[in-house]
Amino acid sequence: xxxxxxxxxxxxxxxxxxxxxxxxxxxxxxxxxxxxxxxxxxxxxxxxxxxxxxxxxxxxxxxxxxxxxxxxxxxxxxxxxxxxxxxxxxxxxxxxxxxxxxxxxxxxxxxxxxxxxxxxxxxxxxxxxxxxxxxxxxxxxxxxxxxxxxxxxxxxxxxxxxxxxxxxxxxxxxxxxxxxxxxxxxxxxxxxxxxxxxxxxxxxxxxxxxxxxxxxxxxxxxxxxxxxxxxxxxxxxxxxxxxxxxxxxxxxxxxxxxxxxxxxxxxxxxxxxxxx
Amino acid sequence: xxxxxxxxxxxxxxxxxxxxxxxxxxxxxxxxxxxxxxxxxxxxxxxxxxxxxxxxxxxxxxxxxxxxxxxxxxxxxxxxxxxxxxxxxxxxxxxxxxxxxxxxxxxxxxxxxxxxxxxxxxxxxxxxxxxxxxxxxxxxxxxxxxxxxxxxxxxxxxxxxxxxxxxxxxxxxxxxxxxxxxxxxxxxxxxxxxxxxxxxxxxxxxxxxxxxxxxxxxxxxxxxxxxxxxxxxxxxxxxxxxxxxxxxxxxxxxxxxxxxxxxxxxxxxxxxxxxx
Numbered sequence: 001x002x003x004x005x006x007x008x009x010x011x012x013x014x015x016x017x018x019x020x021x022x023x024x025x026x027x028x029x030x031x032x033x034x035x036x037x038x039x040x041x042x043x044x045x046x047x048x049x050x051x052x053x054x055x056x057x058x059x060x061x062x063x064x065x066x067x068x069x070x071x072x073x074x075x076x077x078x079x080x081x082x083x084x085x086x087x088x089x090x091x092x093x094x095x096x097x098x099x100x101x102x103x104x105x106x107x108x109x110x111x112x113x114x115x116x117x118x119x120x121x122x123x124x125x126x127x128x129x130x131x132x133x134x135x136x137x138x139x140x141x142x143x144x145x146x147x148x149x150x151x152x153x154x155x156x157x158x159x160x161x162x163x164x165x166x167x168x169x170x171x172x173x174x175x176x177x178x179x180x181x182x183x184x185x186x187x188x189x190x191x192x193x194x195x196x197x198x199x200x201x202x203x204x205x206x207x208x209x210x211x212x213x214x215x216x217x218x219x220x221x222x223x224x225x226x227x228x229x230x231x232x233x234x235x236x237x238x239x240x241x242x243x244x245x246x247x248x249x250x251x252x253x254x255x256x257x258x259x260x261x262x263x264x265x266x267x268x269x270x271x272x273x274x275x276x
Numbered sequence: 277x278x279x280x281x282x283x284x285x286x287x288x289x290x291x292x293x294x295x296x297x298x299x300x301x302x303x304x305x306x307x308x309x310x311x312x313x314x315x316x317x318x319x320x321x322x323x324x325x326x327x328x329x330x331x332x333x334x335x336x337x338x339x340x341x342x343x344x345x346x347x348x349x350x351x352x353x354x355x356x357x358x359x360x361x362x363x364x365x366x367x368x369x370x371x372x373x374x375x376x377x378x379x380x381x382x383x384x385x386x387x388x389x390x391x392x393x394x395x396x397x398x399x400x401x402x403x404x405x406x407x408x409x410x411x412x413x414x415x416x417x418x419x420x421x422x423x424x425x426x427x428x429x430x431x432x433x434x435x436x437x438x439x440x441x442x443x444x445x446x447x448x449x450x451x452x453x454x455x456x457x458x459x460x461x462x463x464x465x466x467x468x469x470x471x472x473x474x475x476x477x478x479x480x481x482x483x484x485x486x487x488x489x490x491x492x493x494x495x496x497x498x499x500x501x502x503x504x505x506x507x508x509x510x511x512x513x514x515x516x517x518x519x520x521x522x523x524x525x526x527x528x529x530x531x532x533x534x535x536x537x538x539x540x541x542x543x544x545x546x547x548x549x550x551x552x
Contacts, residue, residue, distance in 0.1 A: 239308030
């Protein structure tokens with residue numbers, strides 16, 4: 001598995017084909033490797049991710065976890081000079097003054113390919129208590145909404161379309177795709193997209209939507225809220241908690257976005273239902 | 277969302293139908309709620325799960341994390357007597373002597389709907405170092421393997437087939453379905469199935485297969501290894517790390533099990549390729 005490019009590994013496997021015959025062939029696999037995120041010398045969290053865009057992933061994670069806030073600055077990213085695993089370790093240096101938010105009570109765990117809210121042992125600590133989205137009369141047309149899935153597919157790699165990887169996209173209300181990121185973990189794809197926006201000084205994304213290729217669970221909605229995103233559209237199903245969270249957070253949640261159908265689970269006022 | 281039964285919540289939503297018309301309707305949603313797992317008074321981890329089979333989930337998690345080992349005993353499960361959230365908290369009492377494995381270095385985080393290996397901040401701590409599967413000349417026929425997906429579909433709830441929930445099944449080498457569990461988090465479905473087997477005294481499952489409805493990532497393979505399972509078959513794609521882990525752990529990993537096709541990624545010797 002040495003030929004890893006663009007998050008894809010290649011390996012020899014045995015494949016049983018449609019006609020029942022067997023063949024040895026090379027197969028593309030999504031790369032899954034740990035990334036240890038350090039703040040200075042402190043190992044903060046390890047996430048199972050697809051390599052690439054590591055700085056964005058770290059920045060988005062710190063935003064999602066409330067350690068770095070909108071308007072804060074990250075001083076620099078670096079790799080440790082001496083480590084066998086240096087490509088799987090990223091050191092974040094926060095601007096002076098931000099270190100104080102890393103109290104001793106903050107403990108993050110290892111985050112597997114679909115996890116996004118690790119770090120707190122008790123129920124009370126799951127929610128970050130970000131304020132609800134401030135409504136700015138953002139509205140989206142049905143035609144714009146229905147165009148998103150094919151827009152996303154065009155931007156995704158061929159490999160992504162095979163289902164081995166998740167995608168997250170940030171889109172403006174006029175339907176322009178701004179950022180697309182892919183990762184084996186859906187939370188990582190979301191963190192990478194938010195991280196890119198943060199590094200470009202675009203937060204809060206209060207005139208943008210989040211489009212995710214899979215399901216919408218609680219942590220996806222909370223990450224969107226951390227970035228100030230008022231509308232989340234998922235290709236697949238939301239969970240009960242995602243719906244409840246969206247209602248409380250003034251977020252519009254759209255699920256099963258499979259043109260020409262979709263469901264609206266919360267804050268319907270942001271969808272122009274008469275636009276088609 | 278009060279009418280929650282069998283992990284399904286019902287809620288009023290707006291649906292855009294195929295013909296473009298809109299209707300208010302009730303929609304089934306997968307329930308996502310936190311479960312805080314306590315060992316005695318200590319909050320060990322919180323996982324975002326679909327309620328139900330909580331004892332199995334806790335037992336499977338403890339097995340997967342190496343806190344409880346094959347042959348160990350759990351004394352009892354209980355709910356806290358006074359707590360607003362008592363249905364989302366489970367207290368595990370380990371048999372005397374087992375408490376020592378909970379050293380101060382063990383810190384688990386909150387585990388979202390698809391996470392399975394939370395708890396360690398650094399890369400070195402991800403692997404549990406379970407020994408490889410001991411080979412017992414277990415072999416499975418192609419016909420048996422190809423029958424699994426439809427077997428699983430028959431056992432899953434109607435709701436599961438809509439894609440809002442993951443399933444994990446334990447099957448014997450003759451193709452008999454032993455345990456099926458469903459959850460919004462694939463790692464939870466796996467933990468629940470392993471936990472049931474543990475509580476029934478069936479571990480190690482060295483003559484059994486694991487069948488998972490989604491992808492196979494690192495943590496799924498490690499959980500299977502914790503239960504001593506030699507063969508894992510996934511309906512969707514494995515990751516690079518899952519394949520590498522399977523090779524090192526003497527596990528047979530089958531992916532894209534979509535009859536009549538499938539791929540074999542490791543330890544092909546357990547599949548009787550001439551059986552059809």
